Amino acid sequence: MAAYDLEEQEQLAEIKAWWKQYGNRLVNVATVVALIVIAWQGWNWYQRNQVGQASVVYGVLQKAVQEKDTQRIKAASGELLEKFGRTPYAVLGALTSAKAMVEAGDAQTAKAQLLWAAEHAKDELRDLARLRAAAVLLDEKAYDQALAQLDGASGPAFEIRFLDMRGDILVAQDKKADAVSAYRTALAKLDELEKSGKSGGAGLEWQGESNAIFRDLIGQKIDALGGSK
Incomplete structure (x- = not known):
């Protein structure tokens, strides 16, 4: 029994020593x-x-x-x-x-x-805000600031809308050739979208426009600038 008590005391002493060294930590x-x-x-x-x-x-x-x-x-x-x-x-x-x-x-x-x-x-809401801000700045004739909103990458859902808006701003700046280029790029992107079988990727849902109507609208803009010749 005494041996057992001694063993316990040794274990207790070891525990106390360990706690003294590591307890605070x-x-x-x-x-x-x-x-x-x-x-x-x-x-x-x-x-x-x-x-x-x-x-x-x-x-x-x-x-x-x-x-x-x-x-x-x-x-x-x-x-x-x-x-x-x-x-x-x-x-x-x-x-x-x-x-x-x-x-x-x-x-x-x-x-x-x-x-x-x-x-x-973030994401599409950010692109929507940029697009609408560009439209307001266009109305104010703050063309450089409007274009700045369209700089940088956008999500696939708004890429075509960004190109269309860029074309509108360039028209307002009387940069017709650059505007036609932007519109044509928008149409090319729309072709890619339709060939892929996807829908709604042009960011048109918030304006209630179908791809066909949007295509006609861009085509009319190009025609008005003499870009179809």
Whole structure:
């Protein structure tokens, strides 16, 4: 029995020695891990809370758009960008607000919303914002800025629309040959799209245009510039 007690005491002494050497380090690691877990859970809660609040504001914005209340539109979209800029609702709000403000004749507010969306959105929503921003800048005769929105790669869904818009801007700059080239490239891309059997790849769904109608429209632009000769 005494031998057994001695063995236990030796094991206990080894444990104490190990804890003395590594105990503080182990506690520190455990504390860090716990803090990371707590921080991660807190961040997830914050994100969910932000998205929830943003959805409510976005609902207010939609109602204001339906009622054509420009002041409430500005207030709601401004709140989305300022307080909830990292949520998906901010980009959707900017695009929704911009469309409503264009219809209301407030191009300046629309431009600000679209430029914000072009900078912060991702993928197709970013391309849509760039395209609409280019259209607003074209109306303002800010041609270089409009073309700048079309620079860089775009997703396949908007490539043809970008080329068409580029052609429109070049026409406004009286660069007819360059415009015809852009339009023809758009038609070539449309041919590739149709041969591949894909649909909706021209980014036309948001304007309700079919590929056939869009093709005719581009053809008329080329004809008007004498490019068909």
